[in-house]
Amino acid sequence: AQTVTQSQPEMSVQEAETVTLSCTYDTSESDYYLFWYKQPPSRQMILVIRQEAYKQQNATENRFSVNFQKAAKSFSLKISDSQLGDAAMYFCAHVPPNYQLIWGAGTKLIIKP
């Protein structure tokens, strides 16, 4: 079965510091897509960043970047210069070809002022 594992139920970081959220997934496919979504408390799910498996280069979006290790099936999210508004649940998701998004259980990120 294809699964996504987020091993950190909760992480905390000091404001302005850097934090890395981990995600591993299981797949037998060679081509697929990976996503990080963020869900602030009582607010909607927002796309943070996405990565195509066939691209070697790690995706970046402003303060957000990923470390994609295809052989290790790892897709971690790095948030630089953490801000109070980054506090949220972060979900990693994997989509194999012709299939639905497979979600991790989420990591709650706490930002300490």
Add this chain to the structure above:
Amino acid sequence: DTGVSQDPRHKITKRGQNVTFRCDPISEHNRLYWYRQTLGQGPEFLTYFQNEAQLEKSRLLSDRFSAERPKGSFSTLEIQRTEQGDSAMYLCASSLAGSWADTQYFGPGTRLTVL
């Protein structure tokens, strides 16, 4: 682009009642998805449409749940004879088929509480 909208945002109902939720996708998106999310968990896939056709339903989806997208635009999700276990956030998302892995954009959700 006004984003995905859902109505109502909150619904409180008594066990045994029927409820219906509405989702309006991003206007040019032809795919629409329904998810259920309970506290502290990731979204659980329920069903999805491409245009007006319902292409997939979760095997976990009870017969009490039905969804429609009659004109390929907005969609409704109905839950009949609600149970306390149906209490959850119901999320809708939309995407454009063929565009970047059908990246899904989410609405704010409808929070259902069954008393």
